[in-house]
Amino acid sequence: MKEKVKEKVKSAVIDAFGVEPPQFKVEKPKDENLGDLATNVAFLLAKNLRKNPADIAGELAQLLSRDPDFEKVSAVRGFVNFTFSRDFLLQELKDLLLRGQEYYREDVGKGKRVQLEFVSANPTGPLHLGHGRGAVVGDALARIMSFFGFDITREYYINDAGRQVYMLGVSIFYRYLQLLNKEKEYPDIEKLFEEEGYKGEYVVELAKELKEAVGDALLEDVRIAFEKLTEHPFPFSKNYLGKFDPTKGDKVELCSLFGLDAMIWEIKKDLEDMGIEFDVWFSERSLYEQGLVEKMIQTLSEKGLTYEKDGALWLKTSDFGDDKDRVLRKSDGSYTYFASDIAYHWNKFQRGFEKVIDLWGADHYGYIPRVKASLKMLGISEDWLEVYLIQIVKLFKGGEEVKMSKRAGNFVTLRELMEEVGSDAVRFVFLTKRSDTPLDFNVDLVKEKSSENPVFYVQYAHARISGVFREFRERFSKDPEKEDLIPYLKNLKEEAEFKLIKKVLMFKDELVDVAVKRDPHLITYALIDLAGTFHSYYNHHRVIGSEEGIMLGRLALLKAVRECLRVGLKLIGVSAPEKM
RNA sequence: GGGCCCGUAGCUCAGACGGAUAGAGCAGGGGAUUUCUAAUCCCCAGGUCGGAGGUUCGAGUCCUCCCGGGCCCGCCA
Numbered sequence: 058m059k060e061k062v063k064e065k066v067k068s069a070v071i072d073a074f075g076v077e078p079p080q081f082k083v084e085k086p087k088d089e090n091l092g093d094l095a096t097n098v099a100f101l102l103a104k105n106l107r108k109n110p111a112d113i114a115g116e117l118a119q120l121l122s123r124d125p126d127f128e129k130v131s132a133v134r135g136f137v138n139f140t141f142s143r144d145f146l147l148q149e150l151k152d153l154l155l156r157g158q159e160y161y162r163e164d165v166g167k168g169k170r171v172q173l174e175f176v177s178a179n180p181t182g183p184l185h186l187g188h189g190r191g192a193v194v195g196d197a198l199a200r201i202m203s204f205f206g207f208d209i210t211r212e213y214y215i216n217d218a219g220r221q222v223y224m225l226g227v228s229i230f231y232r233y234l235q236l237l238n239k240e241k242e243y244p245d246i247e248k249l250f251e252e253e254g255y256k257g258e259y260v261v262e263l264a265k266e267l268k269e270a271v272g273d274a275l276l277e278d279v280r281i282a283f284e285k286l287t288e289h290p291f292p293f294s295k296n297y298l299g300k301f302d303p304t305k306g307d308k309v310e311l312c313s314l315f316g317l318d319a320m321i322w323e324i325k326k327d328l329e330d331m332g333i334e335f336d337v338w339f340s341e342r343s344l345y346e347q348g349l350v351e352k353m354i355q356t357l358s359e360k361g362l363t364y365e366k367d368g369a370l371w372l373k374t375s376d377f378g379d380d381k382d383r384v385l386r387k388s389d390g391s392y393t394y395f396a397s398d399i400a401y402h403w404n405k406f407q408r409g410f411e412k413v414i415d416l417w418g419a420d421h422y423g424y425i426p427r428v429k430a431s432l433k434m435l436g437i438s439e440d441w442l443e444v445y446l447i448q449i450v451k452l453f454k455g456g457e458e459v460k461m462s463k464r465a466g467n468f469v470t471l472r473e474l475m476e477e478v479g480s481d482a483v484r485f486v487f488l489t490k491r492s493d494t495p496l497d498f499n500v501d502l503v504k505e506k507s508s509e510n511p512v513f514y515v516q517y518a519h520a521r522i523s524g525v526f527r528e529f530r531e532r533f534s535k536d537p538e539k540e541d542l543i544p545y546l547k548n549l550k551e552e553a554e555f556k557l558i559k560k561v562l563m564f565k566d567e568l569v570d571v572a573v574k575r576d577p578h579l580i581t582y583a584l585i586d587l588a589g590t591f592h593s594y595y596n597h598h599r600v601i602g603s604e605e606g607i608m609l610g611r612l613a614l615l616k617a618v619r620e621c622l623r624v625g626l627k628l629i630g631v632s633a634p635e636k637m
Numbered sequence: 638g639g640g641c642c643c644g645u646a647g648c649u650c651a652g653a654c655g656g657a658u659a660g661a662g663c664a665g666g667g668g669a670u671u672u673c674u675a676a677u678c679c680c681c682a683g684g685u686c687g688g689a690g691g692u693u694c695g696a697g698u699c700c701u702c703c704c705g706g707g708c709c710c711g712c713c714a
Binding site: 133179526 | 639656657659662663672674676709710712714
């Protein structure tokens, strides 16, 4: 709707003043009594035309009021306000009923190849709430951008290289030793575990699985343990275990690979149960295996952008906007996480993505300048990469914050929350705030199934409409889905009906906004607003029981509202129940 | 110490490339049920937009300083 008005304003400006208008806004006015939409174009033209905004607005309003799509166009203190005509609104509504959800679709993205990398949690433990938030936000963004014509690739970057993976192996091995009362025989392992190990209960579970598969063989001989692991029927595929070289690998490494397979399987399962899937699971190891990290360093070195200092290799990021230089290769010869990250993004670029969007945990804030700096060094423009941050989620239960500490292994997992409140509630609540601000998740409220709960408020609107359709079917023995209701639209006369129609039609503007601003939390607000308008209408106007023509007209309206709710809910991955 | 984010109604938050009388939900008070689901609706009350300056025709929005809360600042991942 905004676009339509914008076009009209544009040509009106050209007709009236013979100039191309500057970038102007078409927005909802502060007070809805002023109209459906408004533009500030007169303020922006005032300077060039040397006229005051009120006069410009007046002229434009006069010109535009001839347009039959508007019932009223008024100039108020420099703004031009538009009220759509009922004919126009009904015409649009008809279009919506004919095209269904396609009415909302528009090719904003023009097939632009966009990669969306999100979650990318380390495979060293289960997903926690912050990861879940990233997963929900990323999934919603992917759904919406795909809907609006972007060619989206969803990608999960697996940090399967480096010390953390080694520590996962150490932790599993240590817990395994404990199960066999042998931990005292491995003081080095014990010390490492105490200092840096993963202390969560899930590691004990992994160790139990390991022991079940290999018995005490891992104490004796790595080769035998490896054979037993290979033969054991685990639910997961042995992608990493398959890479183990029994002639070289040690016990900890075997544990690491086993842990990776198990953890990645768990993570995938958690995400799948939330309805979230990825197109690509990208392995950090593969960057090393394919020599991409080396090649990247070579490329940068040839450009003279690296130097050796204190036995380490540094990148001159400070010349490109970072506040200091960063290490690529440590003095012990191993690479930093930063090094593989550059290689990864370079690889994304080489794969031909025109735009890359990363969702990172908020604690990675400091990484943005250095990654952007390194991309610039590789000749990649700064706005090619967009990074959005996901802030932490705090859990509240019984009015108290549930304290979480990863170090102590004491945290609430995404799975636990999902099992407690359901995937719909998790998804919806994670989208009730901008992703870069901290979120408080009140478990009690979401479980209450009361009016305070916005998830139910919105879903209930859908269920109510379904109820009306059921009732109609029973009483009239006709399938409302198959009836041609469009001829009855003309019977819609009530003020409340047009208020609702406007909400349904303007919902598209909200969705486009989300795709452009990359801000999926706006959808939940639009849905709550739409549901509220519907509930209000429902409480004041009856559908079944009204005179037939009116009933069928209203049924058509509800069908449109239902379509709108379904689109909105689908795009955030929340179900639209028929009954509650 | 340096950098960034936040501070809006009792509570949780929307609103920010400057634009109209600053919004919603919850909590509080008052009302609606011969019903297509009351998991709903209607009405009322509630504000120095953290504070002080500045820019502007116009500031919750931009700039400076201050106060309060949080995050980041490794040859960690």
